[in-house]
Amino acid sequence: MMQYVTEMFSYPFMVRALVVGILLSLCAALLGVSLVLKRYSMIGDGLSHVGFGALAVASALNLAPLTVAIPVVILASFVLLRLNESGKMKGDAATAVFSTGALAVGVMVVSMSTGMNSDLNSYLFGSILAMSKEDVAISVVLAAAVLVLYVFFYNKLFAVTFDETFARATGVRTGLYNSLLAVLTAIVVVLGMRMMGALLISSLIVFPALTSMRLFQSYRSVIFSSVVLAVVSFVVGMSISFWYGTPAGASIVVVDMIFFCVSSLAAWVKER
Amino acid sequence: MSCIKCEHVTFSYENQVVVSDLSFQVQAGDYLCIIGENGTGKSTLMKGLLGLKKPAAGVITLGEGIRQNEVGYVPQQTENQKDFPASVWEVVLSGCLNSRGILPGFGAKEKRLAEEKLKLLGIYDLKNKSFRDLSGGQRQRALLARSLCAAKKLILLDEPTTGLDPLATEEFYHLLLELNKKHQITVIMVSHAIQEALEHADHILYLSQESHFFGTTENFMDSEAGRKFLGRMEE
Ligand SMILES: Nc1ncnc2c1ncn2[C@@H]1O[C@H](COP(=O)(O)OP(=O)(O)OP(=O)(O)O)[C@@H](O)[C@H]1O
Ligand SMILES: [Mg+2]
Numbered sequence: 001m002m003q004y005v006t007e008m009f010s011y012p013f014m015v016r017a018l019v020v021g022i023l024l025s026l027c028a029a030l031l032g033v034s035l036v037l038k039r040y041s042m043i044g045d046g047l048s049h050v051g052f053g054a055l056a057v058a059s060a061l062n063l064a065p066l067t068v069a070i071p072v073v074i075l076a077s078f079v080l081l082r083l084n085e086s087g088k089m090k091g092d093a094a095t096a097v098f099s100t101g102a103l104a105v106g107v108m109v110v111s112m113s114t115g116m117n118s119d120l121n122s123y124l125f126g127s128i129l130a131m132s133k134e135d136v137a138i139s140v141v142l143a144a145a146v147l148v149l150y151v152f153f154y155n156k157l158f159a160v161t162f163d164e165t166f167a168r169a170t171g172v173r174t175g176l177y178n179s180l181l182a183v184l185t186a187i188v189v190v191l192g193m194r195m196m197g198a199l200l201i202s203s204l205i206v207f208p209a210l211t212s213m214r215l216f217q218s219y220r221s222v223i224f225s226s227v228v229l230a231v232v233s234f235v236v237g238m239s240i241s242f243w244y245g246t247p248a249g250a251s252i253v254v255v256d257m258i259f260f261c262v263s264s265l266a267a268w269v270k271e272r
Numbered sequence: 273m274s275c276i277k278c279e280h281v282t283f284s285y286e287n288q289v290v291v292s293d294l295s296f297q298v299q300a301g302d303y304l305c306i307i308g309e310n311g312t313g314k315s316t317l318m319k320g321l322l323g324l325k326k327p328a329a330g331v332i333t334l335g336e337g338i339r340q341n342e343v344g345y346v347p348q349q350t351e352n353q354k355d356f357p358a359s360v361w362e363v364v365l366s367g368c369l370n371s372r373g374i375l376p377g378f379g380a381k382e383k384r385l386a387e388e389k390l391k392l393l394g395i396y397d398l399k400n401k402s403f404r405d406l407s408g409g410q411r412q413r414a415l416l417a418r419s420l421c422a423a424k425k426l427i428l429l430d431e432p433t434t435g436l437d438p439l440a441t442e443e444f445y446h447l448l449l450e451l452n453k454k455h456q457i458t459v460i461m462v463s464h465a466i467q468e469a470l471e472h473a474d475h476i477l478y479l480s481q482e483s484h485f486f487g488t489t490e491n492f493m494d495s496e497a498g499r500k501f502l503g504r505m506e507e
Binding site: 038152153154159163165166168169213216217219222 | 322323324340341342343345347350352353355356357358359361362363365366367369370372376377378400401402405418419422
């Protein structure tokens with residue numbers, strides 16, 4: 001056992017992937033609780049497809065992937081949240097349009113520029129080799145920012161999530177906190193999607209929250225449990241991926257799903 | 273002492289006028305019920321009073337000593353609260369945000385306030401229960417407690433008893449009456465429960481497409497608008 005663990009840590013790419021992944025899972029879980037409860041579960045998915053399109057275009061044009069993808073995805077995130085608020089176009093419809101549209105553009109660009117296969121595969125399903133030193137630095141900064149902001153604004157975010165109208169009436173600047181949520185989500189999605197894959201990154205956002213919501217009764221305990229679950233599933237999934245050579249994203253999602261099923265079962269048994 | 277004053281207020285959505293030229297005044301300690309058919313702008317008016325929607329014309333003035341963020345509000349229950357994992361304590365405490373400003377967390381003062389309101393509404397022993405496990409009536413009490421944490425003198429309620437059974441509705445109205453009479457809290461409520469509204473409220477604001485009525489409950493029952501409205505209700 002110990003020997004396996006040391007082996008895993010002897011590869012620098014694994015250490016990077018673990019550091020980035022643990023920090024991102026943690027952030028995604030925190031944001032995820034609010035997003036799921038605000039009925040924005042699909043936004044992560046929509047954004048990851050937009051991110052895929054942006055990454056494909058960036059690499060075809062030989063631009064730095066993150067500098068293109070992050071602003072594009074932040075913009076998309078704002079548009080999606082705004083559309084949801086104004087009610088002009090139903091949020092889920094807008095998300096569907098964005099995500100399929102961007103996915104199609106991405107696939108077109110990739111197939112025309114590099115001829116498919118390996119690149120496309122790693123964009124869609126992720127690769128643990130994808131994390132650079134730069135990513136580690138960015139995700140440390142991001143995770144620190146998310147944590148500090150989250151703790152500092154915890155009660156306001158709770159109020160905005162629970163009842164936006166009431167929060168606004170009592171002087172909470174809901175627009176500001178929604179924007180904060182949008183920006184942080186966008187960044188988490190872009191950083192995470194290269195490891196998890198565009199198709200699977202949104203699982204980091206929804207699964208821990210959904211699993212915890214079944215098990216715990218108060219908001220605070222749901223938050224704590226989500227964070228713990230997210231980190232545990234990530235580490236377990238990553239180890240499986242390392243030992244069996246399965247794609248990282250899929251392995252993590254499978255672990256997430258097992259937790260979800262177990263917790264659903266537990267909640268069901270408790271109710272009987 | 274005037275608590276809220278509306279002068280020639282008009283609300284509209286993208287050029288479609290919903291409420292036009294409405295004037296009324298609520299005194300401290302009043303109990304006002306807003307009634308009217310669906311779509312006559314009752315919820316829109318509530319948003320206006322809460323400062324969430326600007327009137328297209330006219331002015332709304334809050335009385336002395338009431339800040340805009342100190343108006344308590346009990347909303348209609350929204351879909352996403354049905355499975356929201358939060359304890360009653362967390363929900364009620366979130367009403368204290370306006371006294372906290374930019375500071376994070378809650379202090380002893382806020383906690384005392386929340387405890388006091390829970391006791392006042394008789395739900396102190398539900399403190400640690402999950403909001404989603406409460407009955408409809410208990411949930412509305414929790415939301416009322418939250419609004420009392422935010423408000424010192426004035427609370428607005430938008431159809432608070434929709435979906436409650438008759439007994440829970442009765443209890444809720446009783447509670448409101450007690451808050452109004454014993455604790456001198458001004459109550460403004462949108463209601464579809466006409467019977468209870470006429471029984472408890474001392475003032476009625478009746479909104480309709482053609483005209484508005486504002487006055488005491490007795491005057492409303494005698495007025496032409498009131499007789500017509502009540503006649504239609506009985507059919
Ligand atoms: N966000 C909005 N955008 C555009 N029109 C709106 C909006 N909200 C309400 N309206 C319109 O304004 C009118 C009044 O709506 P409002 O919700 O204030 O009515 P109400 O009196 O509360 O009705 P109900 O008794 O059904 O609750 C309706 O015709 C409605 O279609
Ligand atoms: Mg309404």
